[in-house]
Amino acid sequence: MxxxxxxxxxxxxxxxxxxxxxxxxxxxxxxxxxxxxxxxxxxxxxxxxxxxxxxxxxxxxxxxxxxxxxxxxxxxxGRKKDGRxxxxxxxxxxxxxxxxxxxxxxxxxxxxxxxxxxxxxxxxxxxxxxxxxxxxxxxxxxxxxxxxxxxxxxxxxxxVNKGWMQLAREEKPQNVMKDGATVGKIKIFGEGADFENLDHLAAELKSGIDLRHRDRNDLVFLVGADLVGKEAELINKAHGLTPTEKAVLGSQNLLGSFGGMRGIVPPNFPARGAVVTTLSNLxxxxxxxxxxxxxxxxxxxxxxxxxxxxxxxxxxxxxxxxxxxxxxxxxxxxxxx
Incomplete structure (x- = not known):
């Protein structure tokens, strides 16, 4: 020094x-x-x-x-006749x-x-x-x-510690999807896939949250960079489109929405991960x-x-x-x- x-x-x-x-x-x-x-x-x-x-x-x-x-x-x-x-x-x-x-x-x-x-x-x-x-x-x-x-x-x-994903696995395991049509595999994009695109995946995850939360306007779709990048690649190949800001890998807040929810690629998020929640829930x-x-x-x-x-x-x-x-x-x- x-x-x-x-x-x-x-x-x-x-x-x-x-x-x-x-x-x-x-x-x-x-x-x-x-x-x-x-x-x-x-x-x-x-x-x-x-x-x-x-x-x-x-x-x-x-x-x-x-x-x-x-x-x-x-x-x-609500109300009760004889009390609060x-x-x-x-x-x-x-x-x-x-x-x-x-x-x-x-x-x-x-x-x-x-x-x-x-x-x-x-x-x-x-x-x-x-x-x-x-x-x-x-x-x-x-x-x-x-x-x-x-x-x-x-x-x-x-x-190091139990993070949000692990806590979800333990506290409400039915809310963490492990399988598609094939046990142990979730196929996204392409012929015969469980989810044809990210909108489909986001909508399916949204339908899994408790009913009282489904109409909230602060729900977000957290999605991994690999999934966003693959969707952009497939769109470009099929339609000859240039990548939109929705599919730019470096974006933290995607300008578009998925399943009616704002999409976010968080730092250090699993590249093939997807979560529906609210930021205030973490x-x-x-x-x-x-x-x-x-x-x-x-x-x-x-x-x-x-x-x-x-x-x-x-x-x-x-x-x-x-x-x-x-x-x-x-x-x-x-x-x-």
């Missing part, structure tokens, strides 16, 4: 901001964040992704408990459960030195780099996470007293080790408002039957 003076100045600013001991920080010791600062950090991470900032990020007291929003089994408005009309929240869908989550990244000396060249922008550039990585990881775990391993090793992060919970941070200059690794520790978990607030396909079972035209 060539710019050690800037590094120590950076740490002094961090210590001042979080109200922690600067000498302990320089020694690389971790420190606990007060609840308001922990929430502010979480919100800053959330802002690094358009999709992430559209869902819920909530701070809770306990490692486990009831979902904050829950679900009602029916409408909540009431509907109860349904907590039978299960509680939330948080797990130890540790995000650690090495910021190479060369990168830190480059950030330091920008003077007052050092902290902003550093935060953007680290927080963007954390945000992308949170989303990947949300879609691929299946278990909570004591020591994680899966490249797809499936052993949550990440963090235990407010669990958040810790540390920064350490490591000579052996030639970089600054940045760590963000917390107890974190994923929640599908209403399992009846979430339908999906098992993305690993999807087959496209020309693939082995």
């Amino acid at each position: 060539r710019r050690k003076a800037e590094f120590y100045s950076f740490l002094r600013n961090v210590a001042n901001y979080y109200g922690t001991d600067v000498d302990a920080l320089i020694r690389g010791e971790s420190f606990a964040l007060e609840v308001p600062k922990a929430a502010e950090l979480g919100e800053n991470i959330q802002q690094r992704s358009e999709f992430l900032k559209s869902i819920n990020l909530d701070y809770v007291t306990d490692l486990s408990g009831y979902k904050l929003r829950g679900a009602t089994e029916k409408s909540i408005t 009309y009431l509907a109860r929240l349904d907590h039978t869908q299960g509680k939330y459960q948080l797990a130890e989550t540790d995000s650690g990244i090495i910021v190479p000396w060369a990168m830190f030195d480059n950030f330091a060249r920008f003077g007052d922008r050092l902290a902003a550039l550093y935060a953007e780099f680290v927080q963007t990585q954390i945000a992308l990881d949170q989303l990947k775990v949300g879609w691929y996470g299946k278990s909570v391993a004591e020591n994680t090793s899966a490249e797809d992060m499936s052993d 949550s990440i919970y963090v235990q407010d007293s669990s958040v810790r941070r540390s920064y350490r200059n490591d000579e052996d690794r030639k970089g600054v080790i940045d760590s963000y520790y917390r107890n974190e978990g994923y929640v599908v607030e209403d399992a009846g408002l979430f339908t999906a396909i098992e993305f690993g079972n999807v087959k496209l035209p020309g693939e082995d039957d």
Whole structure:
């Protein structure tokens, strides 16, 4: 590291901001964040992704408990001749459960030195780099996470935590489609397919959510890049059309709609995945007293080790408002039957 003076100045600013001991920080010791600062950090991470900032990020007291929003089994408005009309929240869908989550990244000396060249922008550039990585990881775990391993090793992060897809599999398995006409396979596009196009698939998934939700105007169709790209390819081949903005792979918010719902390609979403839900139905919970941070200059690794520790978990607030396909079972035209 060539710019050690800037590094120590950076740490002094961090210590001042979080109200922690600067000498302990320089020694690389971790420190606990007060609840308001922990929430502010979480919100800053959330802002690094358009999709992430559209869902819920909530701070809770306990490692486990009831979902904050829950679900009602029916409408909540009516009357009773001899009393008040009431509907109860349904907590039978299960509680939330948080797990130890540790995000650690090495910021190479060369990168830190480059950030330091920008003077007052050092902290902003550093935060953007680290927080963007954390945000992308949170989303990947949300879609691929299946278990909570004591020591994680899966490249797809499936052993970090149980994400939204896994929670749907467990809480309402009938809402996660595993089979088409052939057991274990869902064929999309082409002759003899289970779904001839994405509109057909979206409409079918929409019909699977609980009846009380089907007329909502905030339903979205989350869809993977492979499916969008294949549909564009087939349309172009059949009609000689140029790709529309609806089928541009890099688009986060598709301008068109599928099954009458807005289509979105979220970051780190399974390439062959498809989900119908609302953005407000997806949550990440963090235990407010669990958040810790540390920064350490490591000579052996030639970089600054940045760590963000917390107890974190994923929640599908209403399992009846979430339908999906098992993305690993999807087959496209020309693939082995």
